[in-house]
Amino acid sequence: NWNITLRSETNIVGGPRIGGNYYWTHDGNGFSQECTDIDGSGICDSNYTIATGNVDGYALVSPYASLSVSRCGYIGRDNTLYNITSFMNSTGTCINITASRLVLNCQGNRINYSQSALGYGINVSDSKNNVTIKNCVIWEGDTTPTARSHGILLERANNNVTLLNNTVYTIAGNSSVVHALRGGSDNMIENNTLTATAADSIAVYLSNANATIRGNLINASGVDGREAAYGIYLDNSDNNTVANNSVYSRLS
Numbered sequence: 549n550w551n552i553t554l555r556s557e558t559n560i561v562g563g564p565r566i567g568g569n570y571y572w573t574h575d576g577n578g579f580s581q582e583c584t585d586i587d588g589s590g591i592c593d594s595n596y597t598i599a600t601g602n603v604d605g606y607a608l609v610s611p612y613a614s615l616s617v618s619r620c621g622y623i624g625r626d627n628t629l630y631n632i633t634s635f636m637n638s639t640g641t642c643i644n645i646t647a648s649r650l651v652l653n654c655q656g657n658r659i660n661y662s663q664s665a666l667g668y669g670i671n672v673s674d675s676k677n678n679v680t681i682k683n684c685v686i687w688e689g690d691t692t693p694t695a696r697s698h699g700i701l702l703e704r705a706n707n708n709v710t711l712l713n714n715t716v717y718t719i720a721g722n723s724s725v726v727h728a729l730r731g732g733s734d735n736m737i738e739n740n741t742l743t744a745t746a747a748d749s750i751a752v753y754l755s756n757a758n759a760t761i762r763g764n765l766i767n768a769s770g771v772d773g774r775e776a777a778y779g780i781y782l783d784n785s786d787n788n789t790v791a792n793n794s795v796y797s798r799l800s
Contacts, residue, residue, distance in 0.1 A: 550604040554591070559608055563590030567606030571596060581627075582649065584678050585609040586710055588629070612651065620659075622646055632657045632684070640667025648677045654684035654714075662688050662697040662720070669698075669716065675705045682712040693720035693746070698727040702756075705731035714740045721746040724753040730784065732756040743767045749777040751797075760789045768797040 554567035561570050561580075568591065571579040583592035592607040612629040620642040623630055628647070632654040636642055642661040645652065652670070661669040669686035672679055686699050699716035701724075702709055709732070716725045725742040727750075728735060735756055742751045742764060751768040752761060761780060768777035779797035780790065 550598065550602065551606045554606050559590065561608055562611045563608055565590045565606075565608075567591060568596075568604045568608055570608040570610075571604075572610070580608050581610045582678065583607065583609060584649075584680070584708060584710070585612075586651075586680050586682075586712065588651070620661075623650065623652065626650065629653065631655055632659075636660070637663060637689070638667060639663045640665040641669075641671050642667070643670040645670065645672045645676060645679060648679065650678075651680045651682070652684070653682055656683055656685065658685040658687060660687050660689040661699075662694055666694040666697055668701045671701045672703060672706055672709060674703045676703075676709070677707045679706070679708075680710040680712065681714065682710070684714045684716070686714065686716040688718045688720060688723070693718075693723075695720050695722040697723050699723075699725045699742075700727070702726075702728040702732060702735065704729045706735065707733050709735045711735075711737045711740055713738075716740065717743045717745070718749060719745050721748045724750040726751070727753045728756050728759070730755040732759075734758045736760045737762070737764060739763045741765045741767075744777045747777065750781045751778065751795075752780045753778075753783065754781070754785050754788070755783045756785055756788070758787050759785070760791075761793060762789065762791050764793045766793055766795045766797075768795075 557566045596604040596607040614629045618634045620638040624646040626647045637660045744751045751766045768779045779795040
């Protein structure tokens with residue numbers, strides 16, 4: 549038996565719960581160092597199979613550092629919880645994520661991006677893994693919008709990225725609310741409100757594999773219902789789960 553009864557108590561790595569074991573390597577690729585913990589419980593979201601019939605259901609997570617963010621810029625530290633603490637504005641891109649295994653929690657704060665130039669609300673750089681973006685309000689704010697100014701951009705080969713409980717609104721044509729480029733896998737878009745208001749725009753553009761799009765409210769019908777846009781657009785994308793979404797679109 550690899551577990552004891554799960555309970556709230558400081559564990560051996562300073563986390564908030566006791567229940568399982570901590571799996572660490574010098575190379576930084578131990579199970580506890582790479583697993584996700586979306587709810588911040590201190591326990592890995594998935595079970596760790598050590599061998600046949602030997603499963604740790606409460607594997608401990610490597611502790612995250614915690615940092616506050618109050619202005620747009622780069623987020624580049626692994627194993628960190630970033631909490632946005634204020635309203636933020638940017639002429640172009642607001643947040644650039646250049647690290648893996650981190651959580652960005654906007655805590656309901658609003659990000660206004662692309663005020664006067666091409667940019668993105670949040671840009672996740674190439675080959676970043678185990679990134680969670682949650683509780684953000686992201687708004688494209690230019691009155692003369694620039695095309696291809698996506699709300700959230702996942703660049704190539706991003707894996708295990710979770711977008712949870714965000715509200716994202718775009719107004720530029722040829723833009724996506726969420727734009728996920730090729731090479732990524734196992735990404736999740738869940739419980740978000742995603743609105744694309746311009747012609748030839750897309751609420752969710754996905755060129756990934758093994759993704760989950762679930763429980764979202766997706767509006768791609770335009771502000772007054774006259775502008776044509778796509779709700780969900782899957783491009784060279786396979787083995788995905790699309791379930792329990794409410795989608796309003798002028799195009800199929």
